[in-house]
Amino acid sequence: MSGIWRCVDAYEWVELPNTLGMVMHADGGYLGSKPYAASGKYIQRMSDYCGACRYKVSSAEEDNSCPFNSLYWHFIQRHRGRFGKHPRMGMVYKAWERMAPARRRAILQRAEALLDDIENL
Ligand code: SF4
Numbered sequence: 349m350s351g352i353w354r355c356v357d358a359y360e361w362v363e364l365p366n367t368l369g370m371v372m373h374a375d376g377g378y379l380g381s382k383p384y385a386a387s388g389k390y391i392q393r394m395s396d397y398c399g400a401c402r403y404k405v406s407s408a409e410e411d412n413s414c415p416f417n418s419l420y421w422h423f424i425q426r427h428r429g430r431f432g433k434h435p436r437m438g439m440v441y442k443a444w445e446r447m448a449p450a451r452r453r454a455i456l457q458r459a460e461a462l463l464d465d466i467e468n469l
Contacts, residue, residue: 382436385423388414409454415462415469421452422459 370380377383388405392398398405401414408417424431424444431437444452462469 382434383423383427383431385420386416387420388416391416409451409458411458413458418455418459419462421455422463425452425456 365375365379369375369378371384373380373383373385386394387408388398388403392405398414402412403414404410404412405414405417407413408421421444424437424440428441432441447455
């Protein structure tokens, strides 16, 4: 079997559960109980995308900060009721709570501004 047919064959048992189910959390946590959400810092660590980007990946609250950073924390905060007690999310919520309240507010404000103007990112 050639490589292309293996990929096509894998669509239903790999692409649907992993790409659509786990990554998009579209299965409601059936396979991947932890949401596969990532900050810009994680994207930077796992790729070479950020080098030439106009956004500042090291920042989450400045006007030119990477959108993925503030939107990640916005997602975490927005879904605290659902994921706050999840054993695999404890470190994430601890990191969020360790931030100074003023910084958390600034991050959420940056995320709200991005969401209000999402078409122009
Ligand atoms: S928006 Fe830019 S800085 Fe942020 S993760 Fe993407 S490439 Fe990196």
